[in-house]
Amino acid sequence: MIVPRGTFQVQQSCNILGKFMTVEQFDIVVVGGGHAGVEAAWCASRFDQLQIALISMPEISLASAPCNPAIGGVGKGQLVREIDCMGGLMGILTDESAIQFRRLNETKGPAVQSTRAQIDKDLYSSKALEYLKLVSNLSLILDTLIEIEDEGGGGAFYRLHCESGRSYRTKIIIFASGTFLNGITHVGDDQRSGGRYDDRPSGGLVQILQNDGLKVKRFKTGTPARLDIKSLDFSKMLEQPSDVSANNFHYLYRNKGRFQPQVSCYLTRTNETTMGIIRKNRERSPLFNGQIHGVGPRYCPSIEDKAFRYPDRNAHHVFVEPEGLFTNSVYPNGLSTSLPRDVQLDFYRSIQGFENAEILRYGYAVEYDVVDTSELYQTLELKRFQNIFTAGQVNGTSGYEEAAGQGLVAGLNAALKILGKEPLIFSRFDSYLGVMIEDLVANSQDEPYRLFTARAENRLFVREDNASVRMAPYRNQMGLCEEIDLYLRKFLHEKKLIMSLGTDIVFNHKDQSLFEKFDLGPLQSDIKLADVIKRGHQDNVKMLSNILYELNLNLMDEVVEHCAVEMKYGGYIARSELENERIKKLSAVRISWEELSDNRNISFECRLRIKDVRPLTFGQLRQIQGIRPATLAYVAGRVHS
């Protein structure tokens, strides 16, 4: 069918997978159906006046989890909550497919507490498909992209040519192609092209972009072998059951309980024999014999790395995690390897509980191309290519949560761009999304990027419990009215009520019996409710909810929890806000990287970094690795005067 150029056909709901497509024009096409791609497509399709397509390789299920079967964790849990409160999909999918929950750092204070869930991988993928199918303005295309054509040359329209022979026209492309760019997998000396073992690589992006001088880097990551659950002896391992106390991620699921039966994980350790086998086979390890050139993450080392970097240490934790309720596959976390198959079997079987282990699939390392993120704007659009966005592992990050977060940022910004609205720029002072995006675009990363709470300057404020409050202004900016928006309004309303009670309610000697009843501590002189909660000699969430119950106030649990934490941290947050205000003001000052990179008062290396990264504001300049304090002092001095 012929569609006249420049006009868009109004399309019907079109979810005929891999079959005849009636539409060839879209506003946004997302390439890649991983965590970034799924979130990008979902978020962009929130704007129902736009037509979105998601192109995903036919042989791979949507939002699949090729590495560890877990979502969340320290820092990452906060990010999942942010995605959820922005109307993203990850929280819902995780809750509905989770088979174990853990509350990390439970005793270390609310700011650093995080949730992590083990997921049933297959369930997660099928839930993703279910949700996307419900979206009327989103088309799923199961195909492989082979070529991009810039129609007319200005980046106003792109034509995407796929393997099936079909092609699609779009205003904006979001690339979320994961590890599939020029991917090579390694198992011992067995090398194959492909983004995952037994999967094909994808080319498209690199060819077109590299031709135009886009900087591309090569990273490496790896995964352990998968073991057959029936061949393991769990009696020799330490059981780690699911946490009852951990909350679900999705805001509406808080009191819904668990969707799936909960299972345990197990803990075992490597030993002298294990590490001995690995050390004996150094020459056969692609990581150590020169076969692999890509840079791997230091926070996620292979077992070979551990063996050679810590020669005195033989006991390393191994977390044994089931990959689903109905699969025999088990993920031995901590044992990622690319050693030859015979060595893998040998060292796995030397571990307590693994004596008779059968390997379902061998561990492997993968090398892949990533976009140098200093080539990106904060919207994740490429500086050199109008209307092409990149998100996820292709940007050199690791982790499903980081990928989904970027998908959300790219998806929403692509949509806002088409609609002619202000871009959505997350601030590092109120979100891990902001921390991640700013870290990425301010720097070209030297290793796969992962979020840590250490990266957030404002850690006391960017918490799981207040994700709603932090995301509300951003949701507001999007100008949508969905269920989440109504929820956020209600949340803020109840928060305002409780916080004002915190200063309005003053207890005096008449309240002695109340204080005794709820064990609120001594009552010597008149004291405000907020100050009672701040004392924190016991669980302050419980204290607050008891008092509110006594006042016959029936408010949402999560708001009560949030307010108790807010009262506890109040002074600290107020103080850091002052400091943040100061930094924010300075950070927002615009600078000219062209002028600075020609400025002979700045050292040669610093000028090179500046030319590389092209910072637009002082804040971005400050984030560049290797920028000397003298340079910052010099520039700060100039922007002040």
Added chain:
Amino acid sequence: MKSLFDGRPIVACSTPPDVRSALSIIRVSGFANLEQLGVFFSRSLDDLVPRQMYLSLFLDSKGNPVDQVTFIYLKAPFSFTGENTLEINCHGNPVIIDKILCELIHSGIFRLAKEGEFSYRAMMNGKLSLSQIEGLDILLNSSSQILSSIGLKYLYGELHTQYTHLYDAFLRMKAALELKIDFSEDVGDQESQDLIITSYEEFSHILSDLYSRCIDSVGNMMTPTIALFGEPNAGKSSLFNLLVRHNRAIVSQIEGTTRDYITENIIVDGIQFKIIDTAGLRTAVNDVEAEGIRRSYDLFEKTFFKVLLINPLRPMALSLDYDKYNLVLLTHSDLDGFDESCKSFIFNYQSSTPIWKSSLKTGSIGPVDLKMESGPIEPVTNFTGPIEPNVKGGPIEPDVCLLVKGLSAKSYHSLMKNDPIVLGRHQIAIRLLIDKQKIFRGILHTERDVAIISDHLTEIENIIVELIGIITPDQVLSSIFNNFCIGK
């Protein structure tokens, strides 16, 4: 200061330009390439090897020789400023120096450097750290040989090394805390807690070392002050005149109003002191005098060595705290009745400050025997005789001058013994760090919320940043990855 930022090539004479000497050095820095300088030399600059000396004629704009010079080319970034530099050694005649500078400046390519601009550029180009620059400042401006050597230590990074150690210890402490938050599954809670404690101890050890090097407020150590205090007619001006009369190092004489104080510079034992005759300590009679007295009290706080002069023959109008002075001098020992008055004075003298008697007319001195009336304090005997006068061949200095100078030099030396931190900015930061560290110690033992502990650590970090520069999360994470086996 703004014109410092223009980045144009600069030129200056690095040796004193107005004194005849055998050789002078003219430095040119920041030119883009040697071609810009080609016209000034008879020798071709095409084949220059950096760091080699060449002989050439220096030519004026018409191509006439100005002087025979040698020059060395230092290629960026391997020069003091980090920029392309040419060092020209010409003959040390002020006329020649002036001519060469004029030729270079009139070419329009170079401009005369501002004061300190070479160092400024060195800092901007990362060749010197801030504390090294401060060291350079001490080196160029210090008034004593001792401070010069401290300047050299700053310049060669002695203090910088100390700060680096402090920084490293802090980084380990911060990394241990982050380890406890982000990686508690990889490294056990107990292990990371132990690490926090040991790294904290290491940090506070280095910090208290630095703190012990912060001298208490002793005024400006760059030019230490000796000030003479006392009631009117105690003999301050007589002693002042004695002290400066025999010193040829007088550079300037600044006189204020009759009620203000008078300043002179003297050099004792390699230290340049500023000596000050203050207005008399008494209740003011009129406004002008009141102002003079107020200034004396201000000065008191900033003075390094304080001499209190007392005429025991006159009744004391004010009660003074002798402990605040470094030397008490009972004057007019040549007058009748001195010994009697002296006895009654020292009867009430309860201070450990050295006390001497002197005749300012003759310049003679003598120890005051505090035992005469079985007073509680031993006579002062820590002055072991005349100190070699700084100026040789002049008239012999009166003993009272040697006493004052000797004691001030001695206390200066004892203060400087431990390589003190003399810069106010550093002292303030270190004292603040000590305060914060005390709070942090309490938090560390009582607080269970790691985020709050970390928040207090951030306060410490903000001060360390003042001393050493910005700490990035990547440095913290690198410290973790390099020292611990992380990774599930």
